[in-house]
Amino acid sequence: MSAARIGYFGWTGTSIEERELASVEEALAHAEGHRTAWIDIEGVAPADFVAAAERALGLVPLAADTLVEGVRRPGVDLFEDVIVVTMRSHLPDESTEFIDIIVTDRVVITLQERSGGDLFDGVRQKLRARGERLARADVNVVFLLLARAICDGFRPVLERYQESLERFERVLVRRPESSMLDRVHHHRRQLLFLRQGLAPLREALSNLQNAMPIREAESTAMRARLTALRELQDEIGALLDVVEFQKDSSQHLLDLYLNAASNRLNEIVRVLTIISVIFMPMTLIAGIYGMNFDAPSEFAMPELRWKYGYPFALGLMALTAAGLLYFFWRKGWIGDPLRRRRGGGVIPGLPETLQSAWPLNAILSRRRKPHRGKTG
DSSP: OEEEEEEEEEEOSSOEEEEEEEEHHHHHHHHTTSSEEEEEEESOOHHHHHHHHHHHHTOOHHHHHHHHHSOOSSEEEEETTEEEEEEEEEOTTSOEEEEEEEEOSSEEEEEESSOSOOSOHHHHHHHHHTOHHHHTOOHHHHHHHHHHHHHHTHHHHHHHHHHHHHHHHHHHHHOOOHHHHHHHHHHHHHHHHHHHTTHHHHHHHHHHHHHSOHHHHTSHHHHHHHHHHHHHHHHHHHHHHHHHHHHHHHHHHHHHHHHHHHHHHHHHHHHHHHHHHHHHHHHHHHHHHTSOOOOSSTTSOGGGGOTTHHHHHHHHHHHHHHHHHHHHHHHTSSSOGGGSOOSTTOOTTSOHHHHTTOHHHHHHHSOOOOOOOOOO
């Protein structure tokens, strides 16, 4: 079977061999002569892979059906000696892709339906360097390298989201806008999408480890397999912690916006209420003097024919407004109440430069000297 690209890395006793092969059958044949092998298949559908590799890998019918017809969601399944791990990768071009990792006793196979750039370039560079540690790698180490490479694809996305959260917070603190609310909601939905790619896999890994028979866990190979799965679970747990933290931060931003909008509305309502209250007595005075009862009676308004009646009415209105403003200021409903210190001999309304010269302050600041009686 031909494929868009089939990369091959094979481990001998002391070195790592790299090749580009033409078919899955050829890659599996090369794996017979190596201690450990990694077959990276790009641009091949799982159904086509299963048709060519089902017998060679010894896949049970349930494993083959899972690869072909299974639900595309992150998870892990154990089929006798074969482990199938499905992970969702986030590529540098901000696209996503599901990658199947098939782990047997000696071979690790990665299935990618799209060809082109992936997240395994760093792993290939490490293998090409042929370090002493990687030269002794087995399937569990190779599996961990590939799984961690997929996990590392989440980190640039989370870093961008963290920068966006910090920028949103700065904008919301300065001036909350309704457009920011939509952006924060969109950001939160993206975080939930990231969580959907991590939480099911961690749960499946936990369930798989708990379901491992004790007799199998006693073998060296199975203990190494469990260690690799536990390491992957820790990697995913660390990513989930970051996702949960950012999700809580986005909820905090939503609360911050709602509180800021509520406070702003309260300020507007307070200002309008103060203006209404100030004009209410002025309207009352204008209404009383606007009745124009100019009848020859002892109960008639004397101000109607008074020379200073009109200035008197305006002055009464101004005095009433000034009295209300002073009352509101004393109550702390207008202005900054923190700048008006009360008590301790501080005179409200007096400039700060004169507070120290006020005689009462000097008197109150004196320390009372203890009375000393005469000693005889």
